[in-house]
Amino acid sequence: MTTDVPRRPRALVKARVAVYLTFLANGLGFANLVPRYPEILVHLGITKAEFGQAVMFGSVGALVAGLAASWLITRLTSARVASVGMMVLGLGLVGAGLADSWLVFAVCLAWVGGIDAIVDVAQNAHGLRVERRWGGSIITSFHAAWSLGAVLGAMMGQLMAGAGVPVGLHMLVVLVLLCLVAGTALPWMIPGPDSADRQGLAEGAAAPHGQEAPGADKGPAPSRLVTVVVIAVLGTMCAAAMFPEDVAGSWSSLLLAEQGAAPGMVGMGLVCLQGTMIVGRLLGDTVIDRLGPRKVIAWGGVLVAAGMTIALVIGSVPGTLIGMVVAGTGCAVAVPVAYAAADDIPGLRPGQGLTIVSWLARVIMLVSPPVIGWFADAHGTWVALVYGLVGGVVLAVSWPVLRRRGPRAASS
Template identity: 40%
Template sequence: MATAPTPSLDARRARGAVAALFWLNGATIASLVPRYPLIRDNLDLSNTFFGLAIALGPLGGLVAGLFTSRVMRASTSARVATWAQVGQVLLFCAVLNSPTAWAFAAAIVLMSATDVYTDIAMNAHGMRVQQLYGRSINNSFHAWWSLGAVGGGLLGSFFAGIHLSLAKHALVSAVIMLTINLGLRRFLLTGPDPEVTEDAPAGKVRIPRNLLLHLVALGLVGAFAASIEDSGFTWSAIYLREGLDASPGLAGLGVVFLVGAQTVGRFTGDRLVDRLGDRGAARLGCGVATVGMALALAFPSVPLTLFGFACAGWGVATIVPAVYYTAHHMPGLPSGAGLTIVNWLLRLAFFVGPPLVGRLSDVVNFRVALLVMPLATAAVVALSGALAAHRDTTQDVPDPQPISPSLGQ
């Protein structure tokens, strides 16, 4: 087995910059969650309409996802990731300051569209950095996303607890996030992404049927895992506030417990994946998530619900990184195609999940609606054969070459 190369200073700086991008993306999204109850009340929305408004976001993501591979080839992953993140922060402010229900829905759509570009570009840049390390570091990047979500969730909970206005919340958060974005750019890798420099066939890309079916299965694994995460993000604060009568500050902790446990799972996930493989890690995690959420829904209380969300977060921690890894390393696909198709399918969860839970909560109750979480974990187990059994982390290691820091070029 080949020995992984010692990463250069520039490679280590690039790893830190990519981690910061993941942190920013998680913080931006999670900071909204504790304010959802106030936004919904200010706009006088039912759970059904609120869920539909949130679900409209993936429509923007699905449309934007059709062009991400082309944009990545025309530019660089560093440039796309940083500028898309700027757009996401500005739209985050628009969500918080929406004057009407339809303005809120439109801001969610556009924010989701920019998130697609950020998501794919920062994952592609992270895999470029991983090649320089010669070992798995991908789960640690996603762990930084989770850390960002913890930070954003805590910040949002704090602002909710002190009853800070939504406008001031937007202003303070935007200053912090845009400052970090500007500071990290010069540490990203320079030049075009290596895969983009390879010759690619002209015209439309034809994907063999067996590869397409594999990508569909991977996308569904990601979609079901994402639906677990999305249920916590979209509904935890409202469920804790309305269903369990938690205070505004405490209600925001549902997403913090979910992503906090997810952070632990992702920081330890690389070792778990090395031992069990992506497939085995997914099955173990989904078992823990199923038990935890089943207990939380069977015996509803604030402490047990927070525990259930924590189990769900830890359980799905390695699944989305595993889906991206398998899709990115599938032979016979042009650069970015596997990631784009899987990411497009993954976002179906964000389109279907929120209105389904919202409608069930209006018609029945939140406890019944949140049964989608343990049902989704069972689906992940059923489709987990699409994930890699074990990884070969040496296959992507290129010949050593000098890497320079970048200004996002």
């Protein structure tokens, strides 16, 4: 018995690889900076509260610049915005590594956060271009590439920190690496305006399994109040899914350093969480198809809360790392599920729900870092784990807002 596997054009395969490379670079860049945070705090002579305020500037940059993503993609295409944006983002990392004051450090994080918000929209938009032509769901695997990049970046950062490489020189190396990867990906991406793919689907081309073509009838639009409530809950869900990632990315290196981890090990919190997320995102499409998004979010929230509780109760380097592994299992596909639900809200234009929900999540993430920093100064960095636990609880109770979905029909 033979199974017919559709042969796809070589250009489309290269485009898929290009999106993988872009997501990989996006995860790789910032993750290199995370293991250097303890050194940066000492070098700048700042408190955890001041550090949290600097991290907040990254969210401010994302909120301001993120609004320009759609405008840039329309004029330059998602391919150019994603690839060139990664190169520009690298300049901000160099600035953060060379910063000699809190203000310069905060401004550079705002730069990185703003460009990252634009790149995030562009790389997902181009990934969806490839997915529409591919004829099957592959978007979760792109997010797995991001997690892989984050793991590689954190490990690279640890090696550089352990070897005593100056932070500024380290970030210059990262900039060169980002330029090489993004420069390789750009020529392989799909040429032409992004609207061309949506027009093709609107004219009757097949959409990927489990998705609807843009403009497809999603049933009667709900009332304005219901729509607002759904958007608010999805935005909160999306932010809550990012809480454990923020714990690993912004606070775990400080926590592990306080718990006695060596300089070459303080990035392992990020490695453990994102390493687990790689596996979860590679299996994500299959898990969602079998269990449905509601169960994935509900039980994912339970796992996130359990992981943060383990880290809190054990209160040591091994406990923190185990907790990050468990929490990473729970939040692996939560953001893609929230994004997909946002883009499927009845009564909204294609992309409108995704844009609003993503922006709302970033508003919530804007408030979190300084609050955690203040509590960390007063009580200890362990309070960041409580922050992650709250994210798990929110996920565990927000699942009813997701639409029910039946089993996916087998493809012929």
